[in-house]
Amino acid sequence: MVEAVLAAGIVGGLLVAALTLVGSVAAERRIAAERNTGQMLVIALAEEIAALPAENSVTITTSDPGRATLTDARSFDGYTESPPTDRAGVPIQSALGWTRSVEVTEVTSADPEGVETADGGVFRVRITAQINSRVAGEMTLFRSAAGDEAIQ
Numbered sequence: 001m002v003e004a005v006l007a008a009g010i011v012g013g014l015l016v017a018a019l020t021l022v023g024s025v026a027a028e029r030r031i032a033a034e035r036n037t038g039q040m041l042v043i044a045l046a047e048e049i050a051a052l053p054a055e056n057s058v059t060i061t062t063s064d065p066g067r068a069t070l071t072d073a074r075s076f077d078g079y080t081e082s083p084p085t086d087r088a089g090v091p092i093q094s095a096l097g098w099t100r101s102v103e104v105t106e107v108t109s110a111d112p113e114g115v116e117t118a119d120g121g122v123f124r125v126r127i128t129a130q131i132n133s134r135v136a137g138e139m140t141l142f143r144s145a146a147g148d149e150a151i152q
Contacts, residue, residue, distance in 0.1 A: 038129035038137025041084050041092070041100055045127050046139050048087060049073050049102070054123055054143035073123055073143040077104035084129070099130045107142075121145030 053072045067087060070076055082099040083091045103126045107113070113124075122144045129137035 034131055034134075034136040037095065037098070038131065038135070039139075040137070041095055041098060041129040042127045042137040042139045045084075045100055045102070046125075046141055049076055049125055049127070050141055050143070052143075054121060054145045073125055074104055074106075076102040076125065078102070097131055101128050101130075102126070103128075 050073075052070075055072050055074050067079070067081070067085065067089065070079065080099065080101040084095045084098055084100045085091050105124045105126075107122050107124045122142060125141050125143060127139050127141075128135055
């Protein structure tokens, strides 16, 4: 009888350990999938912003409050969307429940993590993707008005 109780205890302990391992693997897979989705959402918006000039003197007035009215990188400051949409404003179906936000700060080339007080024309653009208030994707890029002039 004692042997049966010991054997049942050992089997039960092994079963609990196996279930704990399976649960942690499932959680890691979910987190990895969230990170992948978050990075893809951030990259898509970063590519869109990087293609725009740092600053644009042209102002577009339209009744559409969407992203299509944002004509330069600086105008994305404070932009937030939930759920994320494509440039035309159509929600991305695989990203329901997500939030994307952008913060644009003018910086100096000597100190890209600081804040510029004069008009230097260099902007740090931070894009963040969140799900359930957890950051799952983040990217920082820099845009410069000097770079825009070199392209023209």
